[in-house]
Amino acid sequence: MPVIIRIAFRNIWEHRSKSIIIGSFIALGVIILLIGNSLLDSSKRGVQKAFIENFTGDVMIYGPSSTAVSIFGEGGDETGEIPIIPDFEKVQAHIASLKDVKTSASMSVAYGLMTLDAAEEIQDTVNSDEQQNGPPITIIFGVEGDKYFSMFPSIELVEGSYLKPGEPGIMVTQGQLERLQKRFKRELHVGDKVLITGFGTQNFKIRELPIIGIYKRSLSSSLPDFMSFADIDTARVLGGLTVGANEAAQISDTQKGLLSVDNTEDLFGDDMVDTIQTSTVNLDTIAQSLSNSAERERLNQADTGAWHFILIRLNHPNLAPLFIQDLNRWFQSEGIDAHATNWQGAAGTYGKFSDIVRIVFIIAILLVSVVAVIIMMNTLVISVIERTSEIGTMRALGAQRKTIRQLFLAETLSLTVVFGFIGAVLSMIIVLILNSLHISAGDNGLLVMLFGGDVLHLSPAPASFVSSVLLVFIVGYLAHLYPVSLALKIQPVKAIQVD
């Protein structure tokens, strides 16, 4: 075997130009793989940290749904409603009893339009800003201020104060405030009121709320900037989680019959009026009836037991998968139709971003690998043709086929090891250079996601290093198979026939 290695290394040196061509592909492959994987690892770590510490916690619990529901309300069933957690108090009590839980907070979500009070002003601006930036939609996180903000310390107050339990109000970001100011051409401060039009699947609810505070997220300034925080009861009302929403209307059989009419024309037929009321209508009675809003107010009250999500931070975040498994098992055993998911499930599309990019990257790498295999293979084939006489001589002198196979394998693997190492060293140098440049993602949200933060910082993981080297070895091995099959077909007689 040593003589095979000796010949392999000397051949690599002897045929330097070819070795450099093949080696360049190997080194380039390692560089692309290592830096690409480092970027993706950093991206995932950054996004994971940002979401866990800003939005999702380590574990999130959501209500009955055949598909995963994100904290932004993505997913869920066909109704479009975010499911509420059944047996909330029991679930909450169970979580409180678990020693792995560091802290937890419950929340509900509503969607709304954030404006000021003048509908006309919206019309005035519709042709400019609204067309360009879309309507001022906000996702409202209804939270219990004390618990929630202590769980997410990365949410920092810029001005005003945090929401307090039972205090109606809203917390917005500086960006949201600036957009509102620009839109309505008015200075806005803490204490000013904004109008939130909450839209659910059934109805609209409008609430006027004072701006309690302006907040920012310390981990990444470019995380989604359309979230605002409101007190939980307001958020429930805006999201349609009211007492009335949970009460089924009592209607008579005649009324039900009207609802089931297929042809709406029938509703206005000749027999529509079968009794003519002859008595005088007493307007006072009607006014009195309408002014009695007690029932309406009751139905419009928030359903205080309705929560969309419970967010949990764990003492040992790396044990989250086991914790989730145990929790889901408990839900099943207790017959509670709720589910636990990790930060990635809770983050929805955002959480899948790095995985999607990784899949695209892997596909690109596979394509590049195929090209690399073809180029390396062609170069090795030329090498085999040029060395026909040498191979024939070896066979004539008594070299078995396996010796020839070992020779080519040794050459390919030697090239892979040497240039793979060079590629790895160059990758480290490139990583150091890139990290020292502190490349900023700026305002580009895609870059922020890709960098896993506001600034590019690559830290290659050992697993990425191993997988990159392994892939390059596989590419090298595949590339040598066809040339070696050609070499093995060379008969010893070729030693004499070819000079």
Place this chain on the structure above:
Amino acid sequence: MAIIELKDVKKTYPLGKVQVEAVKGVSFCIERGDFISIAGPSGSGKTTILNMIGLIDTPTSGEVYIEGQPISGLNDRQLTTLRHDTIGFIFQSFNLIPVLNVYENIEFPLLLGKSAMNKQERDDWIKYLINEVGLSDWIRHKPNELSGGQRQRVAIARALVTKPKIVLADEPTANLDSTTGEQIIELMKKINRELDTTFIFSTHDIKIVDIADHVIRLRDGLVTENYRKDKTPACGEPAAAETRS
């Protein structure tokens, strides 16, 4: 017993749509320790016969026997092992491995199979051969640093390193000047005497043919003469009937 025997050996090559009969039914045998020349003009079938004796080509029909063993039916692995253990090759174009130096080129065949020699014995034997071929001062030189004659000397030492019973040399002097060519043949003859190795070489050089003990002449794929210089009958030949006077 003959070390090599050919019985009615024919070899046909396809050349485009035509079949070319390079050897048209050749029979002869060679005894151990002989120094044999297979002579004839270009296209007479010399190289084809040497290739078949050297187990690097197979007859279309007929049989080749090495030490009484028919080679037909042997698979590639068996042929390779037999070739390694029994036969040494000296090529017209030297065919040294360019990346190995003189010592390593000579050592190479020893590393391809099982050797009865230990490391020290092997080293002594290689150095002995290098000394025999007169290349002691060139031991660490690569083939491209040597002259043609020196390269062929390396090839001779390499052919002998496994102590083969047979050494085949296909026109070993074709790429050398006449003086060097004669020196090479003299060297082969010397080793033939010293090591009792059977040397078979092809040539069309009359002067070199005359050095051989046993001459087989070919023309158009047939044996035209088969004689020994000492006038003893070649093996398999009737006494004096077909020998040259």
